[in-house]
Amino acid sequence: MFREINCITIGGEEAVRKVIEETPVAVFVNGRHLTTVILSPGGFQEFITGYLYTEEIARTVDDIESIRVEDNRISVLTKNPFRRGSVKKTILSGCGGSVSYIDAQKLPAIRSDLAATVPEIEAAIAALPRSGRLETVALAGGGRIIVCSNDLDRHNALDRVIGHGLKSNLEFSRLTVLSTGQVTSEMVRKCLVANIPVLVSTDLPTALAVDVAKEAGLCLVGSAGTPDMAVFTHPERISGIEGG
Known part of the structure; x- marks a missing residue:
């Protein structure tokens, strides 16, 4: 996924840098x-x-x-x-979220009674392999990483792990998605289609992602792996927290 490219440093020296391929x-x-x-x-x-x-x-x-x-x-x-x-x-979002359109009638709702635990989330996030400059998305269950993928774009990485889950006949309603980077409304939509009830990220969700997840029964967890970890929607899907 990386290729070595010759370059010149600011100091005028020849150098080689590994850059991401696309x-x-x-x-x-x-x-x-x-x-x-x-x-x-x-x-x-x-x-x-x-x-x-x-x-x-x-x-x-x-x-x-x-x-x-x-x-x-x-x-x-x-x-x-x-x-x-x-x-x-x-769900359509304009640049910077300035324009958005949600057809609520076409959004599937989550159909699952899964209640993940805080220790499971913490264990899965700790096990999530980080690729540095690439985005990482994984499917996890019971605190264990089942499949993980890296890509330039976390939306593509999410499609990759969902594709693996389909080929492996995984029961999405019992799984959690883990992701690096901000959670967008498009990632929420993909989880809704796959009926994945919990989406956890090392970063924060967008406001539109929160609105859509709240409406459709998806639990969003942000800042996972840090002291600032917080549940933004449907805390009842996370056992072991106040209000859950």
């Missing part, structure tokens, strides 16, 4: 171009499986007939070859 990948569904995404190299099978699921293009793994991965192209055939892929955007 790959533009065109996604085609049933022969039609759906979108082009920027990904870290590798793991495209898991990414596209999770992406099609969280964008509600494929409701199960069985809806996907085949996936062909080439250098900069992912070609997908669904069981219905005449279906035209279209990316649903239930």
Whole structure:
């Protein structure tokens, strides 16, 4: 995921720095171009499986007939070859959150009675491998990391771990998502589609993410792994805290 690049320091000396690689990948569904995404190299099978699921293009793994991965192209055939892929955007945010639109009627609600514990969250966050300059997202259960992924973008990393979960027949309603970076409304939407009841981040959620999570039954935990860890929505999903 890194490549060594020659450069000149401010002091005029030759140097080599490791920089993050990024790959533009065109996604085609049933022969039609759906979108082009920027990904870290590798793991495209898991990414596209999770992406099609969280964008509600494929409701199960069985809806996907085949996936062909080439250098900069992912070609997908669904069981219905005449279906035209279209990316649903239930939640849209403008730059800096200045413009937003929420179609509340299309947001699924969480269906789970999971109540995670504070020690489980703390143990999972402590075990979360940090990649430095890449974003990290993981699925965890019972304080244990089940699958972890790194990417330039934490939304892509979330699709990757969801794709792994689909391929492995994981029960999302019993799991927690762990993430580095700020939690956005789009990450909340993806968790709602997958029916993942708890989303924990080392950073804070956006205000829109809090609003959407509160409405749909998703528990948001921010600043995990620090003394400032706090539950922003649905504290009843975290046992062992006041108000839970």
